Structure formats: structure tokens, C-alpha cells
Amino acid sequence: MYENYMGVIEALGFAFTPAQWAYCAGQIVSINQQTALFSLLGCRFGGDCRDVFGYPDLRGRVPIGQFQGPGLPDWSVGMKPGFERTVLTTLRMPSHSHAHNYTGTGSLTDISVAKTHGTVQEPDHGDYIAEPSNGFGSAPNGNLYVTEAQATAAGTAQIGGVSDIGGGFVSQYLQIHNTGVNDSFEIMQPSLVMNYCICIDGLYPSRS
Incomplete structure (x- = not known):
């Protein structure tokens, strides 16, 4: 691949890593062996910041931009929000009621x-x-x-x-039985799987 900045991430259409690149798979690597890359990434993606640090982990994840957009949460580099599946609880359900008809037995x-x-x-x-x-x-x-x-x-x-x-009801507590199960359901957006790789040996980016 062409000469690129160290720490740049690319979405590739082939399934292997080019020379001087690595998979974005959350690998934990030695700081001593990659001091320049560590100076850019720090421990945002894992590691103890003493001996090891981590590569970004984009396995099964979609990258989003940092900072806070209008009406959106504030995201920082390295955060990992979101789930592929969730379980809907009563705390997240809209306010609602259940109709129940009572019929007397008398005449x-x-x-x-x-x-x-x-x-x-x-x-x-x-x-x-x-x-x-x-x-x-x-x-x-x-x-x-x-x-x-x-x-x-x-x-x-x-x-x-x-x-x-005649007949009728005796005044008592009437309970509507629970329905449904607590299985999780998918909330994943339509996606296309790509091979995300990070440049681990390239030009060191300058701030000026």
C-alpha cells in the first residue's frame, strides 16, 4: 500500500493485512516494540500504559465520529457504546393499559x-x-x-x-396474567462487513 500515516485506519475490501498494517482486533502489544504508535494511541484501546497497550477493536463494531453532534451524546476516542441485541424491560416500555371485560354470572x-x-x-x-x-x-x-x-x-x-x-362478583383483587418472554431481540442496523486495518509503521503525523 502507499505510504500512510501511522495510526490511520482503513476499511479494506480484501481479507488480509498488508505489510506494515495490522488488524483492528484489539491486540495487546508491547510498548517497547512500538513506542511511536503508543505515543499516538496511548491506552485508549486497552493495556496498562506501563508495559503494553491495545490496538483498536473493530470486530463486529461500527466506527462513529468523536465529539458531540447536535442533539447527540458526547463521544470520546476509545469509547465502545452500543449492543447488537437488547431485552425490553417494563422500565423502557411506553405507558399503557390493558382492557379487561367482566361479565356477571347472575340473571x-x-x-x-x-x-x-x-x-x-x-x-x-x-x-x-x-x-x-x-x-x-x-x-x-x-x-x-x-x-x-x-x-x-x-x-x-x-x-x-x-x-x-342474582349472582355477580365478590369484591376482590383481579390480576391480569403476564404474557411474553424475556428473550433478547436484534437492534442491529443493516451493515456490510469490511476488513478494518491500522497502519503500525508509517509516517509519524505532525500537528503542524
Whole structure:
């Protein structure tokens, strides 16, 4: 390849490394053997900065420009953001709700009263409403109820315009079961694999 600056990275269409170039594969190399290149890269891409340093690692990664673009994060050379896959958690989901319809199990029930005068003022379980007696409505001790046996003997009459819904729900906590699985999914952009190589022996770049 033509003479190039040390530390320059090129995307190549062939799969090998030319002379004086190396793969951008995160290799850890000796500082003593490549002092000039270390002076340019430092330990931005790995190493301990005492004995060894690292080459850039572009395996499965896309390079992005440093600095902060409008409305974008601030990136520095050597940072490695991003993932090929992710798992969506409830903390990242938009606010939403789940509809749930509740249907009662009961049906309309007609209300009947006994066709006789009431015999007691306070009802027991199973008593029927009867015809008022003892001045009910004007006297405080009016009798309005009869036993089931008395109502059966006297007969009953259905009250028009009044009905009751039998059955229904008991007030309780209702839970909507979880759905789905926590598998990761791909978020990778459409890409083209290239052979990224770095010049490790070339012209030393000048700042002026």
C-alpha cells in the first residue's frame, strides 16, 4: 500500500493485512516494540500504559465520529457504546393499559310478596314481605313480614316494575396474567462487513 500515516485506519475490501498494517482486533502489544504508535494511541484501546497497550477493536463494531453532534451524546476516542441485541424491560416500555371485560354470572329475578297480612315487624331469614297490617305507615309497630310457610299457604304475587340481579362478583383483587418472554431481540442496523486495518509503521503525523 502507499505510504500512510501511522495510526490511520482503513476499511479494506480484501481479507488480509498488508505489510506494515495490522488488524483492528484489539491486540495487546508491547510498548517497547512500538513506542511511536503508543505515543499516538496511548491506552485508549486497552493495556496498562506501563508495559503494553491495545490496538483498536473493530470486530463486529461500527466506527462513529468523536465529539458531540447536535442533539447527540458526547463521544470520546476509545469509547465502545452500543449492543447488537437488547431485552425490553417494563422500565423502557411506553405507558399503557390493558382492557379487561367482566361479565356477571347472575340473571334477572322477579320479586314476589305474600298475599296475606304481615304478622311480625322484624323479619327472619327466609321471611316474605306481606301486606301491611296494624296501621303500617301510621303506627310505629306495623307488621310487614310473614314466614315462608305462611306465604306458601296464602300464595304469592309478583310485583310489577321491580326485579333483582342474582349472582355477580365478590369484591376482590383481579390480576391480569403476564404474557411474553424475556428473550433478547436484534437492534442491529443493516451493515456490510469490511476488513478494518491500522497502519503500525508509517509516517509519524505532525500537528503542524
